[in-house]
Amino acid sequence: MTINIKGNLLNFSVPKIMGILNVTPDSFFDGGKYSTSDKILKQVEKMINSGADIIDIGGYSSRPGATDIGVDEELKRVIPIVKLIRKQFPSALISIDTFRSKVAYESIITGGDIINDISGGNLDPKMFKTVANLKVPYILMHMKGNPRNMTENSNYHDVTNEICKYFSEKIEEARLEGINDLIIDPGFGFSKTTEQNYELLNNLDFLKQFQKPLLVGVSRKSMIYKILNSTPEKALNGTSILHTVSLLKGADILRTHDVKEAAECIKIIDQLKS
Numbered sequence: 001m002t003i004n005i006k007g008n009l010l011n012f013s014v015p016k017i018m019g020i021l022n023v024t025p026d027s028f029f030d031g032g033k034y035s036t037s038d039k040i041l042k043q044v045e046k047m048i049n050s051g052a053d054i055i056d057i058g059g060y061s062s063r064p065g066a067t068d069i070g071v072d073e074e075l076k077r078v079i080p081i082v083k084l085i086r087k088q089f090p091s092a093l094i095s096i097d098t099f100r101s102k103v104a105y106e107s108i109i110t111g112g113d114i115i116n117d118i119s120g121g122n123l124d125p126k127m128f129k130t131v132a133n134l135k136v137p138y139i140l141m142h143m144k145g146n147p148r149n150m151t152e153n154s155n156y157h158d159v160t161n162e163i164c165k166y167f168s169e170k171i172e173e174a175r176l177e178g179i180n181d182l183i184i185d186p187g188f189g190f191s192k193t194t195e196q197n198y199e200l201l202n203n204l205d206f207l208k209q210f211q212k213p214l215l216v217g218v219s220r221k222s223m224i225y226k227i228l229n230s231t232p233e234k235a236l237n238g239t240s241i242l243h244t245v246s247l248l249k250g251a252d253i254l255r256t257h258d259v260k261e262a263a264e265c266i267k268i269i270d271q272l273k274s
Contacts (some may be wrong), residue, residue: 001213001252003137003181005093005113010053012213014270015247017262018054018095018255019047020219023077024061040081041088048092051263054114055089056255057081057107058097062118062147062190074103079110086111095139101126108134114183118143118190120170132178139183139215140174142166143190150191159196160203163187167210183253185215189223197223201242204249216246217255240265 002009010016021043025035044055059077060069078096085092095114096107101124104115116139121127123146131138142163144153156162167184174182186207188197197218207214218224224238225231240261243254247269256262 001211003183003213005137005181006135010093012252015251015266016053016253017051017259017266018056018215018253019044019050019052019259020056020058020255020257021047021081022058022061023081024059037084040084044085044089044092047259048089050259051266052259054093054095054253055085056095056097056116057085057112059103060098060100068148071100071102074098074100075106078103079106082107082110082112099123099127101130105130105134108136113137114139116185117141118187119146120166121174128174128177128179135180137181137183138174138179139185140167140170141185141190142187145191153191154193154196156196159192159200160206163200164206164209167207171210171212183213183215184210185217185255188216188218189221194223194226197221201245201249204246204251208250213252214250215253215255216243216251218242218246219254219256219258236261244269 001012021040047055057078059074082094085094093114094112095116096104096112097116098104098107099117099119104127114137115131117127118141120140120142143150163186171182184207186200188200192200219239220232220235224242225235228238236258239258243262243265246254247265254262
């Protein structure tokens with residue numbers, strides 16, 4: 001399985017790692033950590049050297065209760081970082097975590113490579129057409145509602161079946177708009193209870209039916225630390241456990257704060273399967 005990134009094929013015969021770079025002051029784990037150019041470049045270099053295949057830049061915090069910001073503020077946070085990373089690391093793959101088509105467009109023409117949309121196009125009707133015109137890969141995530149009300153939107157008759165139906169419809173919609181390279185993300189922690197997150201993880205292999213690269217984002221999330229009566233800062237071990245489960249169930253991309261540990265999970269599972 002491959003996706004085309006500006007003429008180069010990214011092959012998923014071995015799972016890939018997406019390193020998280022939040023440039024927000026209020027993200028749940030690393031908010032405010034990367035506030036200067038030096039800190040950002042050191043973190044990106046560390047992630048690349050540890051095995052990151054993609055750097056995912058987020059300028060809008062999607063945690064429950066986070067401050068809503070306007071498109072201009074998001075652009076102000078994201079665009080200089082894209083330029084900075086592209087200049088310092090010319091061959092790095094950069095994804096942009098945004099649900100806004102204007103941010104997507106400006107980020108790609110500035111040097112980004114992939115759009116990572118938590119809303120699957122539902123929060124901006126121009127998103128699919130924008131991505132299709134840019135001819136870049138698109139990460140299609142499942143979420144009901146928006147970041148401010150998603151915790152109130154966790155009513156499902158059957159969470160796995162409903163998410164499969166969502167992807168079936170959305171993949172076709174994206175195809176009709178002209179998006180050729182799709183990655184799917186079930187959206188752990190977005191409009192899902194802890195129990196629903198684990199049910200979905202247990203059924204993760206159901207999503208392989210769509211024959212699209214499958215991204216899993218569970219890094220240090222509440223589905224880990226709440227059941228351990230812990231905190232995001234102490235959730236690394238739990239994250240590695242869920243990364244291992246995800247890989248065994250077919251994950252193609254691990255989106256993570258902890259690149260080195262994710263790379264070790266991939267190496268061990270690869271050995272197990274060889």
